[in-house]
Amino acid sequence: MTTKIAAAHQVHQILADYDYFLFDCDGVIWLGDHILPHVVETLALLKKHNKTVFFVTNNSSKARDDYLEKFQKLGIPDVDKTEVFGSSYALAVYVEKILKLPKDKKVWVLGEAGIEKELRALGYTTLGGTDPALVADGLKFDASHPALTQLDPDVGAVVAGLSLNINYLKLSATLQYLLKDNKTIPFIATNIDLTFPSKGMLLIGAGSIIETVSFASGRQPDAICGKPNLSMMNSIKADCPGLKENPKRGLMVGDRLNTDMKFGRDGGLDTLLVLTGIEKEEVVKALPSETAPTYYADKLGDFFELLQ
Ligand SMILES: O=C(O)[C@H](O)[C@H](O)COP(=O)(O)O
Numbered sequence: 001m002t003t004k005i006a007a008a009h010q011v012h013q014i015l016a017d018y019d020y021f022l023f024d025c026d027g028v029i030w031l032g033d034h035i036l037p038h039v040v041e042t043l044a045l046l047k048k049h050n051k052t053v054f055f056v057t058n059n060s061s062k063a064r065d066d067y068l069e070k071f072q073k074l075g076i077p078d079v080d081k082t083e084v085f086g087s088s089y090a091l092a093v094y095v096e097k098i099l100k101l102p103k104d105k106k107v108w109v110l111g112e113a114g115i116e117k118e119l120r121a122l123g124y125t126t127l128g129g130t131d132p133a134l135v136a137d138g139l140k141f142d143a144s145h146p147a148l149t150q151l152d153p154d155v156g157a158v159v160a161g162l163s164l165n166i167n168y169l170k171l172s173a174t175l176q177y178l179l180k181d182n183k184t185i186p187f188i189a190t191n192i193d194l195t196f197p198s199k200g201m202l203l204i205g206a207g208s209i210i211e212t213v214s215f216a217s218g219r220q221p222d223a224i225c226g227k228p229n230l231s232m233m234n235s236i237k238a239d240c241p242g243l244k245e246n247p248k249r250g251l252m253v254g255d256r257l258n259t260d261m262k263f264g265r266d267g268g269l270d271t272l273l274v275l276t277g278i279e280k281e282e283v284v285k286a287l288p289s290e291t292a293p294t295y296y297a298d299k300l301g302d303f304f305e306l307l308q
C-alpha cells in the first residue's frame with residue numbers, strides 16, 4: 001500500500017526521515033527543456049536542510065557535463081559532476097571496467113552525443129552515433145553505402161541508447177555489426193525505458209529503439225546499464241558511505257515504476273513516485289505492497305508548495 005504526500009506534516013516527516021535524495025530527471029525535474037513547477041525551490045529547501053542530493057538519469061542523449069549545463073540553464077545552481085549519474089556514463093564505465101574492451105578497439109554507437117562523449121572521455125574511438133555521413137538531407141537509402149558494405153574490423157562493441165535522429169541506414173548499419181562474426185560482437189544497451197515523457201505526451205523511448213535492432217538481430221543486449229541495473233546505485237553508495245551503511249535514510253524519487261522505483265527498492269531505499277511523467281495515479285494506488293512505492297505525489301514541487 002502506498003501513501004500520497006498531500007500535507008505539510010508529511011513533508012516535515014520526510015525531511016526528518018531521509019538524509020539522501022536520489023532524483024530521476026525526465027518526468028521528475030523536467031520534461032524536455034521545461035523545468036517542472038517549484039522544483040528549484042524544492043531542491044533549495046533540501047539544501048537548506050543539509051540533505052545530500054544525487055541525480056540519476058537513464059537519458060543517454062547527454063553526457064554528465066551536458067547535464068551540468070542543463071541544470072545551470074534551468075536555474076538549478078551548484079550541481080557538482082559527482083552528483084550526476086547518467087546511463088551514458090554507466091555504459092562507458094561498463095565497457096571499460098566490466099567488458100574490459102581494449103582501447104585500440106572501436107565502439108559502434110546507435111545513439112546520441114552523450115554516449116560518444118562519455119566513451120571518448122575514457123579513450124575509446126566511436127563510430128556511427130552523430131556522424132554526419134549517416135544523416136544526409138533527402139538521404140535516399142543506398143544499400144551500397146560504406147557504413148553497410150565496409151564494416152570496420154576494429155569494432156569490438158555495439159552500444160545502443162536513445163536516438164533522436166534515427167534512420168534506416170543507422171539501424172541497418174547497427175544490424176550488420178550485431179550479425180557480424182556469428183553474432184559475437186558484445187551488445188551493450190543504456191536502458192529499457194519504452195517511452196520518453198514529454199509535455200503532454202509520450203515519445204518513443206530508448207528501450208523501443210534498442211528493441212528494433214534487438215528484434216532484427218535476434219539478440220538481447222549482453223548488459224543494460226541504466227536503472228534498474230544497480231551499477232549507478234553502487235557507484236553512488238561507493239561515494240556516500242552514509243547511504244551505503246543505512247540505505248533506509250535514502251529516498252529514490254522517480255516517475256517510472258519498472259526503472260526508478262525498482263532501482264530504489266532493490267537498492268534498499270524508500271521510494272517516491274511522482275505523477276508528472278509516465279505513471280497514472282489509478283495504477284499506482286492499485287499496486288500490491290511489494291511493488292508499490294513508499295509514497296507518491298502529484299509532483300516534486302509539492303514538497304515546497306505544501307510548506308507555504
Ligand atoms: O527513452 C528514454 O531513454 C527514457 O525515457 C529517458 O532516458 C528517461 O530518463 P530518466 O527519466 O531516467 O531521467
Ligand SMILES: [Mg+2]
Nearest residue numbers: 024026027255
Ligand atoms: Mg523519468
